[in-house]
Amino acid sequence: MLQTAVRKGKKSATKKTPHERFLEAFRWMLLARTLEDKLASLYRGGLITGGVYIGRGQEAVSVACGMFLQKGDIFAPLIRDQAGRSAFGEPLVDVARTYLGSRQGPMRGRDGNIHRGKPGDGQLAMISHLGAMISVTVGALMAKRWRGEKNFVGLTTIGEGGMQTGSTHEGMNIAAVEQVPLVVVATNNHYAYSTPNEREFACADLVDRAIGYGFEGYTVDGTDLTQCLDVIGSAVKRARAGRPPQLVVASMLRLGGHGEHDDASYITDQIKAEPFAKDCLKCAEKVITDLQLASPETLKEWRAEAAAQVDEAVSTAQKEAAPDAAQEDWCAISDRQLMDKPE
Amino acid sequence: MSITYLEAIREAQAKLLRDDERVFIYGQDVGGAFGGAFKATKGLAKEFPGRVLNTPISEDAMVGTAIGAALHGMRPIVEMQFADFSSVALNQILNNAGTHYWRTNMPVPITVRLPSGGTKGSGPFHSQSMESLYAHYPGLIVMTPGTVEDAYTMLIDAVAINDPVVYCEHKYLYYHLKADKLPTESFPIGKARIAREGRDLTIVSYSAMLQEALAVAEQLSREGFEIEVVDLRTVKPLDTDTILASVARTGRLLCVGESFPWGGATAEVISRVTTEGFHLLDAAPVRVNAKDTPIPYHPNLWSTHRPSAKSIAAKARKLLRE
16 A cells, blocks of 8 residues: 655655656556545535645646655645645645645645645645745755755746746746755646636747756656656756756646636647647556556556545545634734734 | 944844844845945845845745745845835735744744835835735734834844744834934833823824824923823734723824825724723824825925824824814
8 A cells, every 4th residue: 555644764766666666656646636536526515615626637747746855855836736745745634634624634724725735844835826835945945955954855836827927937036046956847737727828928938948047947748657757856866966956847738627616618629639638647557558567456456545545534534523713713823922902 | 322223223133143043134135245225234244154145136035935944944034125125025925924824833933124114205116114014914923113222122022933023114213213222121022112101192103103203292292281102113913902001091092104094003003992992082083194195206295295293293282172
């Protein structure tokens, strides 16, 4: 069974054989897909309040983001990074607790869905304002450098939509000025909510921005797990070795809506026929089958294990108490002596 | 030997850098031999190498970087070149730093210094007072020191506080306000101070308007009135108890703030006093703010746009007659 607890003692992804690494990545992707299918179904059944935002189709990019990070690294994921979050060490039950509003979750019902993290463990908690977490990651890396830590990197993700904010521009620039060991993985999933690429940016290729910021830039086919592991893994390695900040731009199609409330009817048939519209999970499974990396029985077993893990996480969270407004202290600062009392 | 409000801010930062290795200063032009647009960090980059850092003109990223560093054990001080430019960093201050403790249980100990308020000829984009805007949002402490002593001790306190602090320092006071020496003890954060005792009228104020209020009190004393002046020191938290106690003594309330009139610190004070101490009032409370227009460039306009001892005294005299 795949351990979704803390990564302690886990064999580094860089030390595995390519096949071992591929299979591990596939299993994280499978787990993320299974979990997110379950979340979508809970949402449709009215059991999740708010929204559900999933990474269907983006698992290959995301898992590669999480797999090469180690304890002591910083990961600032965004909304389509379930696979990467799990690979970095986020327990499944934290996801279920946050979506279902359990008091025992990391956000305790105060925030929900993908706005979660454990900053003390290096998992920064995203805000919805895109690009904001880039400079926060830069600051975390500067602090580590000041404190004399060695051999660490930070990785943050963004989409082609988020790349167009001022915050992203400031964050990328300051990362290069400070020369921190940062990897920015930007996934062009071809839509910012409903807006297609041609209304998002006008440059020939987003990776061309790397040189403008003083980053080293690479592109990757986001539907191809082998490529994602190679390109993102190498970028992490280069950042760790002290090279300038790294930008990786992946291309794929978001296989669904912006969230589960969105039927994505604006995604055209023409774009669905593009090579980048392939499902990365199916592609990875085909590689496994073609190269006979695992038997059909093993694949079946992995699916059953993923389903069992997801069921366990969800049923645990479902049994837990929801937050209670009467017991909430309604204090937004840690120093209660300094709490303002308007009433 | 005397020390200015600006020198007190510089000395506080020197002490912080000396005493606490977690502290660093991050902002435009703060480093090198330059020492900041107003010289609040003069000489500090040389004295503390690698800890007083120039940044690109990127207010959003300056604060974002400070947040990340604070989450990993540092105590950053961000200097905005002018308070007005902190609007570019509103998202990081309000939505990231301000929500972080509530969401994750992990506070963000950053201090953002805002050179605030109007000076002659500074115009709409180098004159703003933004304390009311920051106080509106949850999760932040908003300091508005109006004396040299508070400028020094409150900045030291700001860095010690585990929560994000917006420290509004007034540019007009930088050179105009002087004290004989730096204090060795601080007044508690969150407590307002009775800056002058009186029994006829309470003027609640803060930052540079405190000095205007004290001038008015002095002027009206020659007309036979004893004015009590309350210095809020922090607009958030707001020390309602000290204000109510003062209004209980005087029965009349005038609030003065330099920020724009719609909502804000003065409106909040009046709201709390009328809600919690309506019976203490002998007359309807009054407030004086800047006008509801952008801040004008020409001194002829600016001197009327902002509250002054003259305009405050006129309102005070009227209120005293009621």
